[in-house]
Amino acid sequence: MRKFSTATAAALVAAALVLTGCTSHGATNSAKTGGTLTLLTSASTVSLDPASSQNLATTTLGLLDRRLTTWDVQPGKDAKVVPDLATDTGRVSDGGKTWTYTLKSGLKFSDGSPVTSADIKYGIERSFSDQLQGGLSYHKTLLVGGDTYTGPFNGQSLASIETPDAKTIVFHLDKPFGDWPWIVSMPAFSPVKESNGSPAAYKKAPITTGPYKVASINDGTSLTLVRNPYWSKATDDVRTASADKVVFLESQNPSTTVQNLINGTGQYADAFGLQYLGAADLASVTHNASAKSRLATSQAGPIQYLALNTQRGALKDLKVRQALEYAVDKQAYLVATGGPQAGTLASTLITPGIAGRQDYDLYPADASGDVAKAKSLFSQAGVDPTSLKLTLLTQNDDASLAQAQAIQQGLKRIGITVTLRPDDQNSFYTDVAASNPTFDLALMSWQPDFPSANSNISPLFDSSQIGNGNFNVSQYKNPAVDAAIAAAQAEVDPAKAQADWAAIDKQIMADAPVVPLIYAKQSFLRGSGVGNFFIPSFPAYPDYMTVTLGK
Amino acid sequence: MSAPTDAVDLSARGGTASGRLDLFTQLRRDPWALAGLIVVAVFVLAAIFAPLITAINGQNPYDYNLHALDSSGAPKGWGGGISWRHWFGVEPLTGRDLFSIVVYGGRLSLSVGVLATLVAVAIGVLVGLTAGYFGGWYDRVASRVVDVLLGFPALIFIIALTAVVSANFPRPVLIVLVMGFFSWPSVARVVRGQVLSLKQRTFVVASEAMGAGDGHVLWRQLLPNVGATIIVYATILVPSMIGFEAALSFLGVGVPPPTPSWGRAIGTSVQWFSTDPGYLVFPGGALFLITLGLNAFGDGLRDALDPRTSRRRGILHRIAPRSARTHGRQRKVTA
Numbered sequence: 001m002r003k004f005s006t007a008t009a010a011a012l013v014a015a016a017l018v019l020t021g022c023t024s025h026g027a028t029n030s031a032k033t034g035g036t037l038t039l040l041t042s043a044s045t046v047s048l049d050p051a052s053s054q055n056l057a058t059t060t061l062g063l064l065d066r067r068l069t070t071w072d073v074q075p076g077k078d079a080k081v082v083p084d085l086a087t088d089t090g091r092v093s094d095g096g097k098t099w100t101y102t103l104k105s106g107l108k109f110s111d112g113s114p115v116t117s118a119d120i121k122y123g124i125e126r127s128f129s130d131q132l133q134g135g136l137s138y139h140k141t142l143l144v145g146g147d148t149y150t151g152p153f154n155g156q157s158l159a160s161i162e163t164p165d166a167k168t169i170v171f172h173l174d175k176p177f178g179d180w181p182w183i184v185s186m187p188a189f190s191p192v193k194e195s196n197g198s199p200a201a202y203k204k205a206p207i208t209t210g211p212y213k214v215a216s217i218n219d220g221t222s223l224t225l226v227r228n229p230y231w232s233k234a235t236d237d238v239r240t241a242s243a244d245k246v247v248f249l250e251s252q253n254p255s256t257t258v259q260n261l262i263n264g265t266g267q268y269a270d271a272f273g274l275q276y277l278g279a280a281d282l283a284s285v286t287h288n289a290s291a292k293s294r295l296a297t298s299q300a301g302p303i304q305y306l307a308l309n310t311q312r313g314a315l316k317d318l319k320v321r322q323a324l325e326y327a328v329d330k331q332a333y334l335v336a337t338g339g340p341q342a343g344t345l346a347s348t349l350i351t352p353g354i355a356g357r358q359d360y361d362l363y364p365a366d367a368s369g370d371v372a373k374a375k376s377l378f379s380q381a382g383v384d385p386t387s388l389k390l391t392l393l394t395q396n397d398d399a400s401l402a403q404a405q406a407i408q409q410g411l412k413r414i415g416i417t418v419t420l421r422p423d424d425q426n427s428f429y430t431d432v433a434a435s436n437p438t439f440d441l442a443l444m445s446w447q448p449d450f451p452s453a454n455s456n457i458s459p460l461f462d463s464s465q466i467g468n469g470n471f472n473v474s475q476y477k478n479p480a481v482d483a484a485i486a487a488a489q490a491e492v493d494p495a496k497a498q499a500d501w502a503a504i505d506k507q508i509m510a511d512a513p514v515v516p517l518i519y520a521k522q523s524f525l526r527g528s529g530v531g532n533f534f535i536p537s538f539p540a541y542p543d544y545m546t547v548t549l550g551k
Numbered sequence: 552m553s554a555p556t557d558a559v560d561l562s563a564r565g566g567t568a569s570g571r572l573d574l575f576t577q578l579r580r581d582p583w584a585l586a587g588l589i590v591v592a593v594f595v596l597a598a599i600f601a602p603l604i605t606a607i608n609g610q611n612p613y614d615y616n617l618h619a620l621d622s623s624g625a626p627k628g629w630g631g632g633i634s635w636r637h638w639f640g641v642e643p644l645t646g647r648d649l650f651s652i653v654v655y656g657g658r659l660s661l662s663v664g665v666l667a668t669l670v671a672v673a674i675g676v677l678v679g680l681t682a683g684y685f686g687g688w689y690d691r692v693a694s695r696v697v698d699v700l701l702g703f704p705a706l707i708f709i710i711a712l713t714a715v716v717s718a719n720f721p722r723p724v725l726i727v728l729v730m731g732f733f734s735w736p737s738v739a740r741v742v743r744g745q746v747l748s749l750k751q752r753t754f755v756v757a758s759e760a761m762g763a764g765d766g767h768v769l770w771r772q773l774l775p776n777v778g779a780t781i782i783v784y785a786t787i788l789v790p791s792m793i794g795f796e797a798a799l800s801f802l803g804v805g806v807p808p809p810t811p812s813w814g815r816a817i818g819t820s821v822q823w824f825s826t827d828p829g830y831l832v833f834p835g836g837a838l839f840l841i842t843l844g845l846n847a848f849g850d851g852l853r854d855a856l857d858p859r860t861s862r863r864r865g866i867l868h869r870i871a872p873r874s875a876r877t878h879g880r881q882r883k884v885t886a
Binding site for chain 2: 255278279280281282283284286287329331332335336337338339340341396397398401402404405406408409412419420421422424427
């Protein structure tokens with residue numbers, strides 16, 4: 001879930017006008033026990049293949065697929081990694097380079113056949129295939145031989161995953177990696193039957209292990225899940241699976257979704273929206289008492305930041321980048337995002353909710369910045385800010401444009417001319433992750449893929465993550481930081497690793513490759529029939545696993 | 552050279568002093584056209600003097616006023632924050648003065664609308680005039696091109712084009728060129744039709760017989776006689792161009808922010824309608840008034856320049872509703 005944005009609101013405003021008046025109210029199930037849970041998404045299709053998925057363990061694919069481990073999230077508590085298919089979160093040996101898991105007894109696929117360690121190995125191998133790209137890739141660089149392996153479809157298998165018997169699976173890593181138990185909670189670590197393994201067959205009719213199986217797929221309209229009779233609550237400590245049926249309604253306009261949930265009648269009573277609310281929708285919910293009581297807001301979590309392209313023009317100069325840390329108007333940015341209910345001001349790279357985070361501010365200033373300090377840093381650098389012309393890459397939806405203009409007016413206060421370059425969502429991610437980017441500034445946001453500082457830092461600041469679709473958007477290269485990241489990743493003792501990451505956080509901010517703007521609070525709206533709807537401290541998304549139906 | 556009196560098709564009576572006087576008298580008698588003209592004049596003046604007008608209460612469309620917003624980013628106070636400082640209230644999330652945005656937005660709308668119309672008319676007249684006069688294979692090719700462009704899904708093409716063209720290319724220029732390019736075929740078709748009938752007239756035939764070159768006939772004989780048509784057509788094209796630009800901005804492919812634009816303001820305000828209706832009303836009202844004003848004025852101008860309707864104007868006003876007049880014209884002339 002690294003790419004998160006308030007959907008494509010701008011492109012759809014026209015449709016919103018039409019749709020608000022004529023949303024269908026289908027037949028609803030009045031019986032609350034069991035019942036049908038409706039999930040409203042703006043995506044045109046819900047992608048089901050775990051090998052190409054970036055899903056969090058607590059969202060969509062968690063309903064269908066079990067992994068070796070999963071997340072236990074509770075309101076107000078830190079997220080924990082807990083066993084799912086495995087009996088524990090992993091037994092480490094060889095100084096952190098070998099991890100061994102044993103499967104629970106009685107695990108079955110939705111077709112009744114038993115789950116074996118070979119099915120898990122096959123599921124992981126699929127994620128290396130060219131046909132199944134786009135998934136989380138942490139394991140691909142960690143497993144021995146992962147850099148050259150090209151997937152199981154040409155008959156090859158990955159030797160660094162061993163399955164000595166049907167219940168045991170062993171992973172050999174090329175370096176020690178303390179967060180491995182989190183890695184095996186990712187979608188790619190779901191078992192896949194070899195007979196069901198070709199991407200086309202899986203897409204049409206996946207055989208699953210979770211509490212639900214797929215009943216029907218109508219791409220662009222809906223996805224219907226029904227109970228998997230072979231799933232047993234006895235082997236699953238996390239999922240409660242309250243509803244008998246789960247329906248994803250696809251291609252829903254975000255504003256229309258919010259209006260439907262505010263009204264909350266018919267099927268929208270037992271429903272919630274999967275996209276977080278934009279500023280305008282948030283304002284209309286807070287002005288409606290009934291709807292406001294059904295709003296769940298996360299604690300400050302995902303970081304939104306301004307990436308400074310450290311390899312271009314004046315931005316190569318550290319003093320100039322430091323001046324920008326002071327020049328940006330974070331207050332205007334926060335208001336443009338929706339005010340205090342949409343986030344809090346940020347100063348660190350590790351986000352709140354991540355264990356071991358240390359709060360600090362290397363560039364202390366008012367919420368709206370420190371213009372005088374910025375100017376003095378510019379004169380120290382010998383750069384005239386009024387001669388500086390910078391291009392700011394942003395997505396072209398209303399929410400992003402409002403945020404981009406807040407940055408633009410902030411930098412204008414010291415005379416910098418910022419030109420906006422609005423991109424649609426797809427070209428935006430192509431352009432920011434290009435190997436030779438042509439922007440100076442870019443507005444980015446980041447939700448860690450697992451609750452470890454590693455996931456906050458290494459994808460964004462390791463020099464191996466520059467270009468080729470990776471997310472070191474600042475083009476930040478510092479060999480000392482690279483070495484420190486490698487050392488912290490290898491640390492198996494969590495307390496020691498956390499201290500290392502906190503030090504790296506400050507080390508990077510001293511180089512000012514990004515301006516941290518806010519830690520976003522994400523708000524989700526539910527219908528009146530949905531219970532136990534909460535947003536844990538990590539991730540900033542509702543926990544789909546434990547929602548209930550009926551008041 | 553003034554036009555001969557027997558050239559009746561929307562011919563250029565404005566070419567003589569008495570004709571021009573007549574035009575203004577007629578326009579003055581048409582309350583719709585007069586009101587339209589006044590509205591347009593007000594908008595044009597507001598656009599030209601935008602910095603002076605907004606300076607009256609010390610506003611501009613770029614400065615943030617976060618203190619005018621509540622904690623959710625919505626404007627504080629009645630009607631979207633209307634006050635003596637902010638006559639139309641403020642924009643949600645930024646607190647920028649909405650009156651300034653509307654006044655400055657008029658600059659973009661009017662300049663893009665007028666320039667795109669000029670591009671369309673220039674190409675359209677050139678193609679229409681030459682196609683009608685020369686005829687033959689050139690006319691057939693030009694007419695087919697016109698047909699193709701008239702049936703072309705221009706909006707989709709423009710959205711795609713704005714995504715492809717380099718961000719360094721100035722966006723207003725791109726929009727003017729593209730909108731002009733897709734709007735000339737209708738001008739060309741009308742002009743060609745006029746020229747086809749004009750070139751049979753005795754004054755053209757006489758000119759040719761006296762040895763006048765093609766250039767002379769096109770420039771001195773034909774062009775002045777289609778001038779009135781062109782002026783009327785252009786007046787009616789401008790509001791549709793303004794609407795086109797607003798549609799592009801509404802869809803997020805117009806001029807990028809922070810340049811104020813009515814279309815973008817309308818697009819953003821739709822989401823805010825339940826909490827802040829004023830945000831939609833003012834830019835939407837401005838767009839509505841200017842297009843209505845230009846259309847009313849264009850209509851009046853056409854009536855005034857068309858001798859066939861103007862002769863019976865006084866009677867028509869009393870016996871026929873405005874909309875029926877256009878349809879009734881052909882019959883009355885033949886009567």
